[in-house]
Amino acid sequence: GESVGLHLPTLSVQEGDNSIINCAYSNSASDYFIWYKQESGKGPQFIIDIRSNMDKRQGQRVTVLLNKTVKHLSLQIAATQPGDSAVYFCAEPQKYALNFGKGTSLLVTP
Amino acid sequence: GAVVSQHPSWVICKSGTSVKIECRSLDFQATTMFWYRQFPKQSLMLMATSNEGSKATYEQGVEKDKFLINHASLTLSTLTVTSAHPEDSSFYICSASRGRVTEAFFGQGTRLTVV
Numbered sequence: 001g002e003s004v005g006l007h008l009p010t011l012s013v014q015e016g017d018n019s020i021i022n023c024a025y026s027n028s029a030s031d032y033f034i035w036y037k038q039e040s041g042k043g044p045q046f047i048i049d050i051r052s053n054m055d056k057r058q059g060q061r062v063t064v065l066l067n068k069t070v071k072h073l074s075l076q077i078a079a080t081q082p083g084d085s086a087v088y089f090c091a092e093p094q095k096y097a098l099n100f101g102k103g104t105s106l107l108v109t110p
Numbered sequence: 111g112a113v114v115s116q117h118p119s120w121v122i123c124k125s126g127t128s129v130k131i132e133c134r135s136l137d138f139q140a141t142t143m144f145w146y147r148q149f150p151k152q153s154l155m156l157m158a159t160s161n162e163g164s165k166a167t168y169e170q171g172v173e174k175d176k177f178l179i180n181h182a183s184l185t186l187s188t189l190t191v192t193s194a195h196p197e198d199s200s201f202y203i204c205s206a207s208r209g210r211v212t213e214a215f216f217g218q219g220t221r222l223t224v225v
Contacts, residue, residue, distance in 0.1 A: 032212060043116070043203050043216035044154070089153060093211045096167075097144055100154045 019077040023090035116217030133204030139184035140206035148201040194224040
């Protein structure tokens with residue numbers, strides 16, 4: 001069925017390096033995507049979103065890239081910090097609610 | 111920004127008892143509220159969607175008689191886990207939307223442990 005999924009379940013990076021978290025989607029009609037950060041024991045926090053009429057969107061230390069040809073989006077975190085350690089989800093609206101991908105656990109090591 | 115508050119943050123209950131979780135939108139009126147369940151190292155799974163003053167819409171496989179949802183006002187929705195069992199132990203998260211589903215804000219979650 002149609003779903004949003006992630007390539008890597010875990011990612012370990014050194015502090016100061018850049019992180020790239022990937023997400024694949026299957027519905028070519030999807031026109032909006034959101035990245036969320038979930039710290040341990042907390043609810044998801046909005047990070048950044050992107051519409052399908054864009055290829056790239058930048059925020060503070062984060063960039064989301066959208067490749068509609070291969071139905072793939074990525075979240076890039078620049079100069080990763082220990083506070084970035086969390087699980088990251090991509091999500092898309094599906095019918096009347098958000099559908100979440102599997103999640104990638106990002107671990108930042110000193 | 112919009113704030114959604116969940117209470118309690120964690121709860122431990124005995125098997126067979128019922129537990130109520132509250133979800134409040136503190137600074138906006140939520141036309142729709144969503145309830146998710148999240149097992150360890152897994153994603154958020156939508157349980158049900160509720161609109162103020164109407165019955166909740168449950169996802170396939172979610173027992174409506176076990177997970178009672180009441181959306182009594184535009185700022186409050188409650189989830190009651192009835193006759194809880196250990197397999198109901200999970201992290202329950204609500205979100206509230208003031209219009210479009212893409213404008214949903216999440217609560218901090220409730221860790222339920224049934225012993």
